[in-house]
Amino acid sequence: xxxxxxxxxxxxxxxxxxxxLKSYSDEFNVLxxxxxxxxxxxF
Numbered sequence: 019x020x021x022x023x024x025x026x027x028x029x030x031x032x033x034x035x036x037x038x039l040k041s042y043s044d045e046f047n048v049l050x051x052x053x054x055x056x057x058x059x060x061f
Contacts, residue, residue, distance in 0.1 A: 033050075
């Protein structure tokens with residue numbers, strides 16, 4: 019299964035976008051990071 023990493027420093031926007039993508043959970047996993055440093059760790 020593929021992963022999608024979403025990075026944004028606006029928590030509300032990030033969580034909203036992540037929530038909206040939950041309907042595609044059978045196609046890909048959604049990973050979130052609140053800043054670039056977190057994103058690099060996840061990546």
